[in-house]
Amino acid sequence: QSSYAFGGRHQAGIVTPAQDRLHFAAFDxxxxxxxxxxxxxxxxxxxxxxxxxxxxxxxxxxxxxDAPPDDTGEALDLDASGLTLTFGFGPTLFERDGKPRxxxxxxxxxxxxxxxxxxxxxxDPARSNGDLCVQACAHxxxxxxxxxxxxxxxxxxxxxxxxxxxxxxxxxxTSTAQATPRNLFGFKDGTANLKSQDREGVExxxxxxxxxxxxxxxxxxxxxxxxxRINMQIETWDRSSLREQEALVGRDREEGAPLSGGTEFTxxxxxxxxxxxxxxxxxxxxxxxxxxxxxxxxxxxxGYNFTDGSNALGRLDxxxxxxxxxxxxxxxxxxxxxxxxxxxxxxxxLQHTGSxxxxxxPGVRRRTGFVGxxxx
Ligand code: HEM
Numbered sequence: 518q519s520s521y522a523f524g525g526r527h528q529a530g531i532v533t534p535a536q537d538r539l540h541f542a543a544f545d546x547x548x549x550x551x552x553x554x555x556x557x558x559x560x561x562x563x564x565x566x567x568x569x570x571x572x573x574x575x576x577x578x579x580x581x582x583d584a585p586p587d588d589t590g591e592a593l594d595l596d597a598s599g600l601t602l603t604f605g606f607g608p609t610l611f612e613r614d615g616k617p618r619x620x621x622x623x624x625x626x627x628x629x630x631x632x633x634x635x636x637x638x639x640x641d642p643a644r645s646n647g648d649l650c651v652q653a654c655a656h657x658x659x660x661x662x663x664x665x666x667x668x669x670x671x672x673x674x675x676x677x678x679x680x681x682x683x684x685x686x687x688x689x690x691t692s693t694a695q696a697t698p699r700n701l702f703g704f705k706d707g708t709a710n711l712k713s714q715d716r717e718g719v720e721x722x723x724x725x726x727x728x729x730x731x732x733x734x735x736x737x738x739x740x741x742x743x744x745x746r747i748n749m750q751i752e753t754w755d756r757s758s759l760r761e762q763e764a765l766v767g768r769d770r771e772e773g774a775p776l777s778g779g780t781e782f783t784x785x786x787x788x789x790x791x792x793x794x795x796x797x798x799x800x801x802x803x804x805x806x807x808x809x810x811x812x813x814x815x816x817x818x819x820g821y822n823f824t825d826g827s828n829a830l831g832r833l834d835x836x837x838x839x840x841x842x843x844x845x846x847x848x849x850x851x852x853x854x855x856x857x858x859x860x861x862x863x864x865x866x867l868q869h870t871g872s873x874x875x876x877x878x879p880g881v882r883r884r885t886g887f888v889g890x891x892x893x
Contacts, residue, residue, distance in 0.1 A: 816853075836870075
């Protein structure tokens, strides 16, 4: 699809089909004024409405010849390119150093806290957290980058970019109409993902319900965004046998079928035994992440492959920028990550280097509304 509506019950960029390109940015608010914050969210909303419809920031209304143009221009000849912009609020927007901010004191959702330390985490504070986040996804990378650049420009004086991440290929499907893509380990990723067609699953595992959190009724119809920058030791992976690779994932590489047999979408059989134990191994990723091993929990994954150049050892600084949308991180994310970080055989090849959790408010419903208006 070439464009997605910005307004609606839910923000776009969650259950809308995952596009191929990502530019994700986290911001810190540099002003302590509630009015400045609201003005920023209003200005971001106007710009987001324009850009997601393929129009320039400022709607192309000419400004003075003696002033810089409202829009930076690099996307002028491109269409909307399926652009979605998804905004989130971090824990530090509500409270910092024990002090409430922006008069939002009593409204911080109980689950909106910095994520706990997981085993083997090697987080870089300069790639973690932030008061606000914006996920820009599009088919064309120039459109996604243009969107973040212009939102950052609009924020000047009120909020500053804290860190950003580019992603170049989706690692999940969020619709049954999409083919399953592959991650940088070469395996299909997204096969068993929660898909938009599973309406009941999406209601149960993605959208915050009325009454989920009495302090945060403003978040009903929203969700939580978990981001993890996960480096993959691909040079080491590339020297390990296909047998080892498949055993750690729990699926075969070619087809993406569980090692217990069948085709890509066959459910794994965790009881089926081979000569050396269960065919889908005890420390395989698919076993440890499967709902049957996690009290029925599912999540909507929407991550991207990344490479950020190479490191001093001549290896690619590459991996998976994991993004998931969950109804309650305390139930639908933290327990599974704790288990994966401690037991997942893939962890030998992984290093978590960035992290963040944001509450994603519902979509903008009114013409005069702005993103997050239910909070103010
Ligand atoms: C499934 C790879 C990180 C949760 C899968 C699959 C692969 C994969 C190949 C099988 C295909 C599929 O069903 O999508 C990876 C890689 C990761 C990573 C390479 C890191 C670089 C994570 C993390 C989580 C997670 C951090 C959550 C905390 C899941 C879940 C499934 C899954 C829930 C579906 C399991 C099922 O229902 O069968 N992953 N994954 N993954 N992964 Fe990951």
